Each structure stands twice: as structure tokens, then as C-alpha cells.
Amino acid sequence: MSTLPLIPVAEPDLGPLEEQYVLEAMRSGWVSSIGPFIDRLEKEFAAFCGVPHCVALSNGTVALHIALLARGIGPGDEVIVPDLTFVATAAAVVHAGATPVLVDVDPTSFALDVELTARAITPKTKAIIPVHLYGRPAPMTELRDAVAGRDIFLLEDAAEAHGARLGGKRVGSLGDAAAFSFYGNKLITTGEGGCITTADEQLAKRIRFLKDHAMSPDRRYWHPEVGFNYRMTNLQAALGCAQLQRFEDMRARKAEILDQYREALAGTGIELNATAPGRESVCWLVTALLAGSWTEARLAALMSALRREYAVDVRPFFIPMHRMPPYQGLRHVHGATSVAQDLALRGLCLPSSNKLTNGDVARVVAGLKSAL
Numbered sequence: 520m521s522t523l524p525l526i527p528v529a530e531p532d533l534g535p536l537e538e539q540y541v542l543e544a545m546r547s548g549w550v551s552s553i554g555p556f557i558d559r560l561e562k563e564f565a566a567f568c569g570v571p572h573c574v575a576l577s578n579g580t581v582a583l584h585i586a587l588l589a590r591g592i593g594p595g596d597e598v599i600v601p602d603l604t605f606v607a608t609a610a611a612v613v614h615a616g617a618t619p620v621l622v623d624v625d626p627t628s629f630a631l632d633v634e635l636t637a638r639a640i641t642p643k644t645k646a647i648i649p650v651h652l653y654g655r656p657a658p659m660t661e662l663r664d665a666v667a668g669r670d671i672f673l674l675e676d677a678a679e680a681h682g683a684r685l686g687g688k689r690v691g692s693l694g695d696a697a698a699f700s701f702y703g704n705k706l707i708t709t710g711e712g713g714c715i716t717t718a719d720e721q722l723a724k725r726i727r728f729l730k731d732h733a734m735s736p737d738r739r740y741w742h743p744e745v746g747f748n749y750r751m752t753n754l755q756a757a758l759g760c761a762q763l764q765r766f767e768d769m770r771a772r773k774a775e776i777l778d779q780y781r782e783a784l785a786g787t788g789i790e791l792n793a794t795a796p797g798r799e800s801v802c803w804l805v806t807a808l809l810a811g812s813w814t815e816a817r818l819a820a821l822m823s824a825l826r827r828e829y830a831v832d833v834r835p836f837f838i839p840m841h842r843m844p845p846y847q848g849l850r851h852v853h854g855a856t857s858v859a860q861d862l863a864l865r866g867l868c869l870p871s872s873n874k875l876t877n878g879d880v881a882r883v884v885a886g887l888k889s890a891l
């Protein structure tokens with residue numbers, strides 16, 4: 520049993536600038552969902568992504584939900600989602616009343632397999648939600664080609680990939696719209712929070728309307744439809760503005776940590792975050808794919824040994840959607856074997872917080888090597 524302090528997988532990187540902005544928001548009295556930091560975050564995050572519109576929302580899950588609703592997607596419609604993702608991607612589709620179709624992922628990009636996605640499209644397909652998993656951009660150009668000539672909404676789930684680029688363009692600008700999360704462990708946090716970025720002015724307008732109780736912009740307390748309260752607060756946005764201002768430093772620090780892991784794990788057969796030409800991934804979490812054949816029990820034993828003997832917190836990959844009760848019966852498109860399942864059996868997320876010291880990284884690596 521290790522008596523060392525636990526090294527967590529993720530921790531928010533908050534400093535004096537965050538403190539200053541949040542205090543400023545509080546002292547201004549604008550603590551709710553109107554205020555200068557909301558406007559500023561929307562404007563600056565849109566510019567960061569290279570699109571004209573950003574709508575701040577209360578979290579990433581509702582961002583996905585409201586984007587689907589704003590596009591008129593609902594009962595009877597099919598929405599393609601990757602089998603390997605955080606559950607919110609599929610849950611948002613269910614919340615919209617539509618049916619998720621689970622498509623297997625590519626073993627390198629961890630994103631939707633393009634060929635299988637093309638095969639999964641039916642006349643009922645109304646949207647595809649490619650996920651930029653663990654900071655790796657999904658193949659948006661190929662997916663765009665796969666839906667050419669069809670009225671299919673391409674909604675990026677960019678919750679784990681703020682700042683990643685594909686062909687020089689940032690995620691958030693690669694689909695018809697993109698959903699981001701600003702949860703505490705994401706690359707930019709507002710505590711809880713999220714947003715939609717888009718170049719589609721009508722869509723942005725409709726999301727603004729729906730997120731604020733569907734109140735008529737021309738007549739106060741007149742609600743022509745049933746809306747939602749999916750608003751972000753000015754306090755949260757203040758935190759986000761500071762984080763966005765510090766983004767480049769935070770991104771660079773994470774890249775440095777990834778490099779340290781790369782060096783220390785070289786020659787072990789462990790595959791870390793993949794890179795590919797033209798795809799500028801960001802490191803959200805350091806992902807380690809173990810070599811050889813693994814079972815759930817063996818992976819669980821490895822994780823608990825790391826925690827017990829080295830006080831190192833590691834996490835498994837997401838469990839493939841097709842295995843969980845609410846999603847088991849859905850159409851599931853895959854090849855000879857499930858890539859999502861293979862990745863989930865061999866994948867670990869290593870401690871990736873910006874506050875890790877060189878000693879921390881060394882402890883994680885020593886623990887991993889000896890536990891293996």
C-alpha cells in the first residue's frame with residue numbers, strides 16, 4: 520500500500536487570472552446568465568474556432584441536444600454516433616427522440632470509421648456526430664464526402680479537442696456545427712459549461728431562442744414553443760475567458776507532459792497518442808494502448824495495482840456503447856471484430872494534469888513498467 524499522495528488523472532489548471540475574472544464577475548453583480556463575460560467568451564471562442572457564431576450553454580450534453588433539436592431532428596430520425604465515445608453523445612440523441620446508430624471506430628484515429636459510416640447511412644439518417652476522441656480530430660473531409668448530396672447534419676462532438684486542427688482549420692469549424700464541453704476535466708473549463716459553434720446564422724439564432732425558454736425576441740413572456748433553460752452564467756464565462764486567454768500555455772504544457780511519457784515509455788511496446796500528417800491533435804488525456812491480449816479482469820487488476828502500490832490513478836477507456844443496457848438493442852455497424860471493444864480492452868488514460876511534475880511522470884512510468 521503506497522502512502523504517497525494520489526496522482527490524479529486530471530485536474531483543472533486554475534490560476535490568478537481565473538481568480539481575478541471570477542471575482543470581477545461576482546463584484547459586478549452579473550452572476551447569472553447575462554453579463555459581459557458571456558458576450559466576451561462567445562466572441563472570443565468563435566474567433567478561436569474560426570467561425571462567426573458561438574452560443575454559450577450550460578454543458579456539453581445539452582449543447583449536443585439543443586443542436587439536434589434546432590436542426591429539427593427527432594422521432595423517426597437516425598443519428599450516427601461512434602460506438603466508442605463518452606455516453607453523452609448517444610444520450611443526447613435519445614433525449615432528442617431520435618435513434619442512435621452505433622458505428623465502429625478507426626483503430627488509429629479512434630474516430631468514426633468512414634467506410635462503415637457510409638455503409639450505415641439510410642434514408643432515415645439525419646445527422647452524424649463525429650467525436651474528436653481524446654483530442655484526435657475525426658476525418659471530417661472524408662465524412663463530408665460520404666454525406667455529399669444528402670441532407671445530413673454533420674455535428675462535431677469537440678468536447679475533448681479544443682484547439683485541435685485538421686488541415687490547418689480548428690475543430691469547431693469543420694462540420695455544420697460543433698458542440699464543446701467546458702466540464703472541469705476538459706481542456707478549457709468553466710466548471711460546468713459548454714457551447715455550440717457554427718457558421719450557420721439561422722441555426723445559432725434558433726439555439727439562442729430555444730436555450731432561453733423559447734421566449735419571443737419581440738415580445739417578453741411570449742413563448743411560441745416549449746423551450747429550455749440551457750444558459751451559462753456570467754460567473755462561469757469569467758472562468759472560461761481566463762482559460763481561453765491561457766489556452767496556448769496550457770496546451771503546450773500538456774504536449775510537454777506527453778513528450779515526457781513518450782521518452783520514458785519508448786521501447787515498451789505501449790502506443791501513446793497517435794499523430795498523423797495534417798492532423799494536429801491536442802492532448803486531452805495521455806492514452807496508452809497496451810500491447811498483447813487483454814481481458815477486462817486483467818486490465819482491472821493492473822489498474823488497481825497501480826493505485827494501491829504507486830498511488831497512481833489511471834482510467835480505462837470508455838466502454839463501447841453497444842454493451843450498455845440502454846444502447847444494447849441499437850443497430851451496430853462494425854467489421855469482422857469490434858475495434859471499439861479491442862481499444863477498450865487495451866486502453867488506459869494516464870495522469871495528464873498540467874500540474875504533474877517530472878517526478879510524478881517518473882512514478883507513473885515506473886509503476887506501469889513494474890505492474891506490467
Ligand SMILES: *Cc1c(COP(=O)(O)O)cnc(C)c1O
Pocket residue numbers: 578579580581604605607608650676678679699700701702712713
Ligand atoms: C465531456 C463530454 C461530453 C459532455 O459534456 P458535459 O459538459 O459533461 O455535459 C460529450 N461528449 C464527449 C465526447 C465528452 O467527452
